[in-house]
Amino acid sequence: MMIRNPFFRLAIGLTLSLSITLLIGAWVERPKAQTPNVVLFFMDDMGYGDLGVTGALGYSTPNLDRLASEGTRFTNFLAAQAVCTASRAALLTGCYPNRLGLYGALGPGSPIGINPNEETLAELLKEKGYRTGIFGKWHLGDRHQFLPLQNGFDEYFGVPYSHDMWPLHPNQANAHYPILNLIEGNTPFKAVNTLEDASAITSALTERAVGFIRNHRKEPFFLYVPHPLPHVPLAASARFAGKSRRGLYGDVMMEIDWSVGEILAELKKQGLDKNTLVIFTSDNGPWLNYGDHAGSSGGFREGKGTSFEGGQRVPCLMRWPGVVPAGRVSNKLLSTLDILPTVAKLCGARQPKNRIDGVDIVTLLKGDDSATPREQFLYYYRKNSLEAVRKGDWKLVFPHPGRTYEGYLPGQGGKPGPSTETHAIQGGLYDLQRDPGERYDVRGQHPEIVAELEKLAEAAREDLGDELQNRIGKNARPVGREGGQ
């Protein structure tokens, strides 16, 4: 049928034009609606105060500072536990690490590791069609079944545990550790025999991460970059050695900043920076016992291995242009636990079948600070001991035996100071809004807050247990053991 009425012809023409315009518009707009690539940087023992934006002195971190100004910085973000394996287990599962039975730092040949029944962030994204790669430190078990390729990653290159777990480390000479191997896929690739070898790790991982982006630029990808540094033993490449005013620690930080810059530059080069969610954070606070070879808590109390803020408050930057507001700062209470559910949701992946502890913070991430997704509470465990609970910015620390760095002169030149373990920590109620340094115990002034936090603690003990009180929680799940289970 020919349409002769010129009005109709005009109307149809306009409709067609409009449709084509809308179609083109939809196509042009598609990148925004697409699920993003994900680049997740996870540093080792980097303290809250180690970035330019958080007040680092003696060196600069221009790439990280720029990342912060292009995205949102979270100033009230806590690692799930203040030790390596525990924190990484939480990152990849969204669970308090004691729910999984994974805490402390697993040694070489450990009979336990991540339980294959736990679903990792990598598995969820892989199921959704993402290419998944990890270039860096794993530390969730170094036996075959625990390694990354058996837990959701397509590609792996890095160290399986901390790089102080080797015979050449200045203060581990009697630990009888095996030689540290870099792992490629599932097999040893190259032994790290000297500090010179270690000094090449950051640049080698950077090269792999950049290559991963280049190779997979045409498919969605999840790139996990857990740098083994600035954990001791420190080592910087010749390009950065001696370059900072803060000695080797500053040099190492400059190299890490460079690494982040290289990886972000590759995203840009491939035209992917607009459609990639970048997350940068750390596993726990600084190992202050190492003095000039340790980072800075930025003035927060204590450091790694403690449940004071210096142990668990870590830097956190997130960038996704057009989705995560630029130049914004959020002070909502958040945790490493929240990364898995948030990233899974943004990527259109499902949530894990097992119960997890993290909450999806997508609304907050997009700029709505009125959203209080995690009901603003958090438990501070060390291993399976409940050392503190938090509600909003009130924190109740229970008396406990633990680590302290205060009153101890730290070590120098890579050697640690005297042992800092098993002191009697008094505890107290702290108002972190006006006392971020946890100096003033105000239990006496706020009995009603103490009661409220005690209730939260009871819920934690019921759920997860508390060795301080010899309590076994109901909902802990079995850790992965040799042979799997």
Added chain:
Amino acid sequence: MMIRNPFFRLAIGLTLSLSITLLIGAWVERPKAQTPNVVLFFMDDMGYGDLGVTGALGYSTPNLDRLASEGTRFTNFLAAQAVCTASRAALLTGCYPNRLGLYGALGPGSPIGINPNEETLAELLKEKGYRTGIFGKWHLGDRHQFLPLQNGFDEYFGVPYSHDMWPLHPNQANAHYPILNLIEGNTPFKAVNTLEDASAITSALTERAVGFIRNHRKEPFFLYVPHPLPHVPLAASARFAGKSRRGLYGDVMMEIDWSVGEILAELKKQGLDKNTLVIFTSDNGPWLNYGDHAGSSGGFREGKGTSFEGGQRVPCLMRWPGVVPAGRVSNKLLSTLDILPTVAKLCGARQPKNRIDGVDIVTLLKGDDSATPREQFLYYYRKNSLEAVRKGDWKLVFPHPGRTYEGYLPGQGGKPGPSTETHAIQGGLYDLQRDPGERYDVRGQHPEIVAELEKLAEAAREDLGDELQNRIGKNARPVGREGGQ
């Protein structure tokens, strides 16, 4: 003479076109080459940790956070002394306040004030054709000859000293202070009789500051906005009261953030934001004795009235689009002392005739972090006692009698805790790069650094004196006295 050669005619035509283009270009570009307007915000007792970008919890400061991301933030910036009058004297003269004999906090009717022979920043800019206005707290003497209009300002509206110096303040009832007057020009304008009056101060000053910009949009101006808050007694307008999760202190901070936002919006509205240098900082750290009515040092040790970092490290933001890099962070050691010579230079004004202690940081401000303009050292005085010296990020604190907040439960609801004065402070050598909280005295480990800092202290004593050692410096200048001198 007619030019007949068509080539010449073309050449002349092109030259003329080019000249016109260049002229238009120069005219369009002029704002960049012009000397800038200056807006200087100077807060009262606002701590390092009181901004979103420096980790404030319980409220947000979106306008200040945006200002930080649009300009450069300085994380190693120190007030010249940790008390009100002293710090303000340094700001407006570029001198250590003890060089001028001005320290502590001048009370109502004080016989001393700023010496009319000192050249203030306002005088230098006024001489250069700037319109100068101050809307807020003066505190450099409240007798006629000491007031702003006699010291370089064309316009003044605000309080002459701290607004806790009034009879209605909860803990000043026995001080026999006169009723606090707002001053307009040189004369009392309106008595501040109640906290409700005080709650209107921030918005009233904001209105005046906005009006000043509007009135003088066509001439260069210097606008100085020293808000009397968040110093106690706290008061917020009905619009902000009860709005933060941090009680009245958070409400007051939200109102100050709003005020900054209003003033920046007026700059934008008048098309002046591109040609205005904006500086935001504070006179000293938080008055921790006031507990929930005090700000946060962000984890730094101690607060107002002490020479620990919590007393003198203050937030500092500077913005001048196209000149001061956006989204940048600098950790170079800087001081309130440096504002006068820097602003004078940027505005094409001369430097003061008298010797000053500040240094011009223009190169650094423009983005060159390799510049070390102030040779990276600083003296920490309280009144005329040299309590500490700094070189780079090493700080040597001398044993001294002084204020401490540690171990004292702070007050609540606007009432202070117990007196915190005249304790025996032990002192020590601190490496602020890895120990920003000044917890580890490393004198024993670094005798050569102690010797170097002792030398600097000797130079300070020779120059400025030291009451701790009963030394009188050679280069102190006479304070202003009644009748002028």
